[in-house]
Amino acid sequence: MLSASIVLSLILLSPVLLAAPIAVYWLTNQDAHRAKPLIYLAVIGLAISALSATYMALAYPMKTLTFSYPWITIPPSAGGFNGIEITVSFVVDFLSRFMGLLTAWLAFIIGVYSLEYMAEDYRLGWYWFFYNLFTASMLLTVYSNNLLLMFIGWEGLGISSWALIGNWYKDDDELTFVGKVGDLMFGRPAWTTPSYAAYRAIATIRFGDMFMLGAIAAIGVLSHSLNFTGSGAVNWGSLFNMIGVAGTAALLILFLLGPFTKSAQFPFNDWLLTAMTGPTSVSALLHSATMVAAGVYIFMRLTLSIYDAGALSAPGVLVTYLVVIYIGLLTALLGSLLALAVNERKVILAGSTMASLGLMMGITAVSPYINSTVTIGSYIVPVAVLVAFLYLIIHALSKATLFLVSGHLIHETGTRFNAGDFELAKRMKLAFYSTIAAAITLGGVPPLAGYWIHAGMDDVVSSVGQYVGWGAYALLILASVVYVAFLARFTSLNFIKGERVKHVEGHGGLTMAISYSITATVALATVAIPFTLGVPSVLINPGLDAYVIGIGVVLWVIFIAVLIKPRSESLGGLTNLFERRYYIQALMDIILAGFGEALSAFTYLISRGIDALFNDLLPSLFTGFSRIIRRVQVGLLDQYARYIYIVVVVMLIIALILVIVYG
């Protein structure tokens, strides 16, 4: 067995190291044809990472493993300070074992897809470097057992997403925009260009990160540890005792602002929707196993860590998690409704991601209330975390598929809006197959994986209804119904009942088609998960409940109905509300743009101040001072004697004042 340090190095470093050549080459020579071998090298980096993650998942024993190497050590001091020891610590447990596998493989497959999708791009060095950095950052976030180390990966995700969303920084292609060009909202454009979308993303994320970093610092200072698990992990119990209920809630909310913004929870969701300005391959990666999943993943890891410390039922935790349940499920409903109404392919999928993230957040947050665990291998996992994590996996696979298909559709049809009838489906059979596969897997219709996982969610939320209120359950059911409807609508409007596409490109696309067919087939195959997990109580038993089967049948009915009749006029005025994304967009634009304007005005003032200081104030002070110095030199002895007399008197007066003050 290879040593963990080698495997981890391969996983984390090979994507970045092998993407460096294309990044450097592209600086001097923007020739896509000649750069091809270097681009393959970057994808090989992703492959090495994926194979290493597989090796890690298969060869290492099924128990929680931590690998620590010393990093920063601050020794205790005399002043009562206990010292801090920060280690480069990695963890391979139930979450990271499978999350790493999922991330690395999806990144590789989408990388292969990008070979064709991005073949003619004008910024390949930039794209591949940040694509691979994105992957490596996510893997660092996944495997790190230390909050500070995790935060490095976390920030790597932020910077890479900024770079990739704004990949087409020239803002010269209407096909890459989001929103209806020419539409105004509160006097501001309702459409978003890539460069502005990148700014919106990084500004929103950084807002949360500031508070998250503060919370990490507080955790480090108060508990003298930053590790999630293993010996010397954060002792959450004593930490929560120390800071009280309000303190616990405040600390957790500050920390969770990071996951909230990154995982696009309402009202921080809008950056996710405008992030569709990036290349579709980026959207596929960003929406499936990296970036947005990072927020939910860290929330799961935090929950697991608090659970391990036996502090999950602390009052402060219960209060915070209750808030998270409702924010998550509300986000799920709002995201689904949005996806039901908008008419841009990728924005529909973004809305669906938002909805799914809300579900994962909300379900994870049920953990402290349900208080039951299952044992898988030698891992002990809270039931709610398990359900949310399984949902994350099927969501990642399905969503990656849907994005990859929609990227191919945009290439073929030349529009980012829904378009395509059954003719198109016949021409693009693999795309049609993949879309249907992903939709039924994710939609929660029996007997596919989504159904069993939805049954698990149903069970989890309904069993705590009396503690968290039945509103949560209502939100879950509503969101599920709307969710399956917009999936059917997406499928129908692009392959069955959409407008006829006049001009279809129709050449190439095989690499792309193979890529999404693979992910789609894997998504279908996830149906095996509920039956091989070995814990029937969590998914199988709830799924066999008559009431839940009833819901499953209803979902099928809705799915078929919407496939047949995807358009509805009855939404009327509401469509406007959804299309304009609850006006959050306009609000964000006013806040973000206002913040940007205030910042630039402020920096302008500072630079003016510096100019004034060095161009006017200092020189005039200097000349004034030197004029005084020269003016006393009148050349007359009697004036000099008077001057000396005055200086002596002034000094004696100062001395006298000092005598009065101190004497």
Place this chain on the structure above:
Amino acid sequence: MAEYLTLILSSMIGVVVVTAALMLVKREDYAWIPAILLLLPDLYTSTNYVIYPILVDVVIIGNILSLKVLESSQYRGLDYALMTVIGLVTSYVLYTPISTGAVNLAVYFGFLLGLFMVVSVASYFIIQIGARPENLDAAVKAIVAFVIATVLFFTGSVILLSSYIIGASSLPLFILGYTLVLLGVMLEIGAAPMHIWVPDVFTAGDPIPVSILASTVKIMPLVVLVKLMAPVLANLGEAYVSFAYWLTAVMAALSMIIGNVGALTSRESARVLAYSSIANMGYVLAAAAVLINESTLGKGQQASQALIYALAGLITQLLVNAAGKIGYFTIIKGGGKGSVYSYLFGLSFIGTPPLLGFWSKLFIILSLIYLGPAGLWLAIFLVANSVISIPYYIRVSRELSARAPLGITLYTVLLMSIIMLLGVIIPIPAMVVSLSRGLLSYIA
């Protein structure tokens, strides 16, 4: 120590007698030879401490050589003897053993004041050497300033002595006394804001006597200041030391900035040098300010480092200032022919490593840093001032670099250049530091 005093006294009497004899036989032009030779007995001291008299002697020899540049001197012969006397007294003042106890301290004070007086009175004569009617105004201004300075210094010293005798409850008396003493010293050495006479005298006076005022004469008052304060403050409390330190440090900062700004905005070389000397006195006062803390600093490693570097910086900065001023004014006297030497002096004054001017400033900065937060601001201020000084030293160097100097001017300038170049031989600055550890025993 009595032996040493006898040696200095006999040497002093010797130089006066020999000079008188030479004048009697109208051979006063040769009086510079016995003047230099009879300066050397002051080197008879422990080899551990000999660095200080060597430096003093080199400066005095520079002065004597530069006096030979003067074509006419009404005291021809006597002027050399005067320099030797000043040199011997300046050497001795540091070695005066410290006395404690009221009566002994009165004697000690009297002795130091006497030495101060010798240099002060000698400078009345020096400023008049070779004076033509147009230099007379400058001479009168300088003498008036020196007289007032001496009065302030004496008055202050007497008040300080009574403060010492009264003891711990005499803070008002101490504040009054120290203020007057410091003002007197500042007027004597020409530190701002008591610098009023300096620009006029340096510009209007003859360059050679001015170079003596700018170099040798400045050593004695500062050493006396430091030596007077040590026994007085050793007997008084923290508040006294802190007052004396802050007053001196603020005056040092004031002197630096006024000197540098004045120099930066002056055109005439002599005037720039006048302000440069005001700034230099600011640097030296900063070193003196550190030494004033001697009694409260304690015995730690850091404290002794601060004191050692302060004394090394005080002595080296006085030497750098003296050598540079003698060099520059001799060049001015010779018609601005300074060649590369003028740049050498300029670079040394700026503090370019590894010239001696770099080490002197470094020692002072180090001593201020070792002093702790109370000295740190002044160290930063000093560095900022060194930066301000760069343009005007370059300007003066360029103006005074026309052609190569000749004859006795060349020898004087060469000797002064060698002093500046001593810093290049790293063991020499290192030696100054290690020897000042020994010299410290004469201050504390």
